[in-house]
Amino acid sequence: MLSFGRNCCFKYPGTYFRRGNASNHTNTILSTNSFCPKFPDPNYPFGKNPRSTHFFHHAHKLDLFLFQINTSYTQFPIPFAPFNSHYSTKAPSRSYQRRARKRLLKSSKPTLDQAQFQLALSQLPPRFTPEELCNVIARQNDPLVCLELFHWASQQPRFRHDVSTFHITIKKLGAAKMYQEMDDIVNQLLAVPLIGSEALFNMVIYYFTQARKLTRAVNVFKHMKSRRNLNCFFRPSIRTYNILFAAFLGRGSNSYINHVYMETIRCLFRQMVKDGIKPDIFSLNSMIKGYVLSLHVNDALRIFHQMGVIYDCPPNALTYDCLIHGLCAQGRTNNAKELYSEMKTKGFVPSSKSYNSLVNSLALGGEIEEAVNYLWEMTDKQRSADFITYKTVLDEICRRGTVQEGTRFLQELQEKDLVDGHAYRKLLYVLEDDYGNSVSRIDSVGL
Structure with a gap:
């Protein structure tokens, strides 16, 4: 970005832009004929009066294109902007939105x-x-x-x-x-x-x-x-640390941010143990969840194995849910199935998130039949599957098997009333878009 002094000029081919002082304010307004491209006046025939050129032949329209250079110290990123760009078409930045929101809240502040x-x-x-x-x-x-x-x-x-x-x-x-x-x-x-x-x-x-x-x-x-x-x-106390654990775990939206906050959570946990405060199930689950979100599943498993031995605090259903989801996210389906079996032996029922993660991981790993069995078990346990799970299983069935098997699976979902009409049509459109006329024989019930 260029910065110019008070007395300077901008040179263009055949044209100079001069900045006047505050006392000579009228000199700062330049005619459009001094810096705009010149076009022949259409009122004159071609070849006549060639020196008489104007930007527009209507004199009253010149006021819209006057260019005024401010007499104060100004930085010019470019010599001048387009004359018809009075308003920006770009979306406002986040900082501007925050400032506008603060001004709005301040203006609408209630009175005593x-x-x-x-x-x-x-x-x-x-x-x-x-x-x-x-x-x-x-x-x-x-x-x-x-x-x-x-x-x-x-x-x-x-x-x-x-x-x-x-x-x-x-x-x-x-x-x-x-x-x-x-x-x-x-x-x-x-x-x-x-x-x-x-x-x-x-x-x-x-x-x-x-x-x-x-x-x-x-x-x-x-x-x-x-x-x-x-x-x-x-x-x-333990409640103080738990409030901070919950706050740091809820701030990040990606693995890098969670990794940064996990360092703070780890330091807080060590300080808590050093001060003689015994961790409870919420603190340990916070550590496990933080490690899973920051993609350190092995550290989460280490805390899991220490819960009953060192901290005398057995894991609960939330502990298993976090670990199953983290293992499935890294493709460690066998370890996830082991924790799932251990969870069932202790009388815990996995959540919908655990079931969805397990079904998706099995389907993507090629274990279609086992994924479908977990899906039916999931529905029997009154756990709802999301659209991504249905779509993943349907895609893998059609890709690894036949399209007819996929259509039968889709019809079975509809017969068991597991998907509504909107979800059924979306899944059917997926089949039609991916496999073309291969699904032309599917029954149009529900359309």
Whole structure:
């Protein structure tokens, strides 16, 4: 991008663009004849008056094409833009959408109900206690009134907020998603030494994770750990770690992002064990799920084998579901079937996700008959298969067998009422698109 000074000119073939100063503003408006391509005036016959050329022969249309160069310091990515490009046809960027959304939320921000606020003040005695203020705030439905009551009480002489007033105010603001106002109250809380509780800080961490402010949540967690006084009862607990585990597991949408967050989850898990906090089933399942999402299935299996031996916490159905899905995603169908058999012996029923993963993996591996058997077992267990599973099995049957077998499978799905009319037509279109006239003999029932 080029930057030009105040007194400069742009040179084009046969034309100069000069920038005037602020006092000579009229010189900054240039005629179109000075820089636009010149075309013959159609009012004159060919060959006559060749020097009289204009951009347009209608003089009143010249105002639409005047080009003005601003007298301020400006950067020009190109000398000038097309004259008819008044508006951009590109989609707005994400940053612009965020700024527009923030401006819209700020403009539509509700105002304080003064009547409700005065009514709440009338319910407080002259020398009110933190408990009385907490009860009044708890009865309010308007979070702005709660916030104003908190600030008003802070200005009263001989009154100090305690855990209860901070707790109820932050809860009201967090439930209303007024995260910026809640952040201000949290800063006041962290500035007061020896005030807090485990439930209060856990709630603060939870609402910060809901607001996608993971850095603030981790800072509050570090604040809980920094207290060396044994009399403080707000050290991190297993619930604190579980809130952070759930927050980090829900942030990523691909394996790379999950891999980055998995490093943080692993550090938190080690810190939890080092502090003498025994992991529960939620913490262990979070570790297994994180390893599966980051494509570290062997590490997930290591945690699985340590659950009953080291942590004295046997796996549940969710544990098996995560592992079966992760193994099938990597094509390790035999290991997935072993876990499936172990899961059934313990009385657990796989979820729809596990069944779908297992059926797809078997079908893609060439084990069509076994995949179909798992599919029928899946329907018997009241687990629903998705369209991708039906399509995968149907494609593999037609590709490895015959088209007639695929049509019979599709008709069987319809007879068992496993697919509705819309899904049946989509599967039928798949057969017609892939195999052409080979399915012309299929019964048109349901069309």
